[in-house]
Structures are given as structure tokens and as C-alpha cells.
Amino acid sequence: MESQWLFNFLLILQFLILIAVVIWAVRLSRRLTQMKRYHAEVESSQKKHVQVLASGSIGMGRRLVAIEKKLNLAVEKQSEILSKEGGVSYNRAMELLEMGATVDDLVSKCGLIRAEAELISLLKQESRRNSDYH
Numbered sequence: 001m002e003s004q005w006l007f008n009f010l011l012i013l014q015f016l017i018l019i020a021v022v023i024w025a026v027r028l029s030r031r032l033t034q035m036k037r038y039h040a041e042v043e044s045s046q047k048k049h050v051q052v053l054a055s056g057s058i059g060m061g062r063r064l065v066a067i068e069k070k071l072n073l074a075v076e077k078q079s080e081i082l083s084k085e086g087g088v089s090y091n092r093a094m095e096l097l098e099m100g101a102t103v104d105d106l107v108s109k110c111g112l113i114r115a116e117a118e119l120i121s122l123l124k125q126e127s128r129r130n131s132d133y134h
Helices: 002-085 088-098 103-110 114-133
Strands: none
Touching: 088 103, 088 114, 103 114
16 A cells, blocks of 8 residues: 555656646747747847948948049049149149248249149148158
């Protein structure tokens, strides 16, 4: 009789352990499902962010290419203008700036308009700064 009682007790104990394991497995499965869903949402969100960044980069790249084309055209036109006008006055202005001339000196001695003289002066200053850094 006692062995029957022990057998029944062990059987009930095994059944309770089995129920506990099943409950634990169900909870674990739910948690795993929630984590999968969360990771899928995060991944989707990150993909959207990457797409936005990529499209922004593409747009910015196109704008840069367009600006570069405009800059190249401006440089070509400037070169044409310099060659037509004879860049001698600009070369002379650069030489005078090397000797310490002012913007007013460039206007009077090189026949430049004030805006041109100021631009050449600024370019020369920038050139000096760049050469000082290197």
C-alpha cells in the first residue's frame, strides 16, 4: 500500500513538473514571438531610415554634380574673359599685391573696377593663408 502511495505521489509530482514545464515553454514561446515581432519592427524602421538617408545622399550628390558643372562653366567663362581682355592687368595686380599695394592702388594702376580689385586682394589673402597652413 505504501508503495502504491509513493507511486501515486511520484506520478502526481511528474504530472505537476510536466505542467510547469509546459507553462514555462508556452511563456517562453510567447516571449520569443514578442521579441521576433519587436526585432522585425526595429529592422523595418532601420531600413526606412537607411532608405531616407540613401535618397538624401543621392539627391545631394546630384546637386553637387550640377553645382560642379556650373562652376566649371563659370571657370571656363572667366578664362575666356581673361584671355579676351588680356590678363596682363590681373597679373600686374597680383605683382602689386605682392609688393604691398592696396585695393585703391590696384584700381588706379591696373584699370580694374573696385569689385575686381577687392576680389583679387581676397584671393591673394586666401592663397597666403593656404600656403601658410601647408
